[in-house]
Amino acid sequence: MTFKEQVSKLLNDGLLEKPEIFLIDLSISDTYKIIVTLDGDNGVSLQDCIDISRVIENNLDREEHDFALEVASVGVGSPLKLIRQYQKNVGRTLIVKTNEEKIEAQLVEANNEFIVLSWSAREPKKIGKGKETVQKRLEIPYNEIKEAVVTVNFN
Structure with a gap:
């Protein structure tokens, strides 16, 4: 051995x-x-x-x-590596980098295939002038995540 x-x-x-x-x-x-x-x-x-x-x-x-x-x-701010780490951090805010974008959002689900992120965004109203707050939701398969880090909040 x-x-x-x-x-x-x-x-x-x-x-x-x-x-x-x-x-x-x-x-x-x-x-x-x-x-x-x-x-x-x-x-x-x-x-x-x-x-x-x-x-x-x-x-x-x-x-x-x-x-x-x-x-x-594992250190604070270390990238998540295992599905189990995503699952234990459901409810926390992550910064997730993919090939296309970088998103800071709440992790609302982590299953064996993908994570689900949720966040609020200000977008132009569909009818009329001005902006409205809309709730966004995105599924990201683990194989598309380049890096994910839990944000640290000192409030």
């Missing part, structure tokens, strides 16, 4: 004990620096990171590989 396979197995074993936590990224450099990035349906606590770190660290032999280990939660 390679070092990466060993780390992956230990990581998966640790995540089985915490079904609300899921892996975003695992990278291992040539110098055996292990970086684990996690997210969770209800966020990731420091204790979650410590627990996953211990599962990996306590089951690897430092005599065999001198490794460094970093376990962290």
Whole structure:
């Protein structure tokens, strides 16, 4: 079993004990620096990171590989990568980039094929002068999303 396979197995074993936590990224450099990035349906606590770190660290032999280990939660403003991340952020505002446009809107649905965004827009009235507020709704398949980031609001 390679070092990466060993780390992956230990990581998966640790995540089985915490079904609300899921892996975003695992990278291992040539110098055996292990970086684990996690997210969770209800966020990731420091204790979650410590627990996953211990599962990996306590089951690897430092005599065999001198490794460094970093376990962290996904950062605020990091692009969403998994359908599960979209689903946990329903109700929040996203900035979504596709090949055609960039939209800032509320995520109202996330299923296995696409997301649904909703926002208000001011448009010219169909009859008469002036503008009116209309509610817009757009379905975007995941394969058309180049990047999606949850906006951070400090109100």
